Amino acid sequence: MMVNQAKHDVFQAVSDPTRRNMLKLLAEKEMSIAEITEHFPISRTAVNKHLHILSNAGLVRSRRVGRETRYTLRPEPLIEIQNWLTFFEHYWDEKLAVLKRFVEEDNQ
Structure with a gap:
């Protein structure tokens, strides 16, 4: 039985240009969904879906700060x-x- 395996393939996660650009943003600093959305011509819902894929691949970490969720890069x-x-x-x-x-x- 495989334990703690990412749900999404890392290669699949970085295959999308929007997700690659999100990783670049998050490499600079921790950001909220609202801050990330400001950098893309897509909806907050679409940004959230991309972040979910990146999270499932283990490429981003999220944490709650008050009422918002903040994301940061996990480069490993x-x-x-x-x-x-x-x-x-x-x-x-x-x-x-x-x-x-x-x-x-x-x-x-």
């Missing part, structure tokens, strides 16, 4: 994405080296 799950990208990095380096050799040979 992003390590999964970084590890995945790092795995392919040597392929990119290899392809760029081949391209460089090709361009240099073509110019001679």
Whole structure:
């Protein structure tokens, strides 16, 4: 039995540009839903749905402060994405080296 597993895939959560922009905002400071909504041309309900997905993926943490809920970034799950990208990095380096050799040979 898997315990404490995120309900949403981290990759799926960051696949949406709005959610990626929300993560950037929350990396700077803790914000309420109202503050976050001011940065996007979508409704508060839509912002709340995006935050719910990010929360289920473990990418944001929420806490109640009086009558509002405030959100902050939890960057730890992003390590999964970084590890995945790092795995392919040597392929990119290899392809760029081949391209460089090709361009240099073509110019001679």
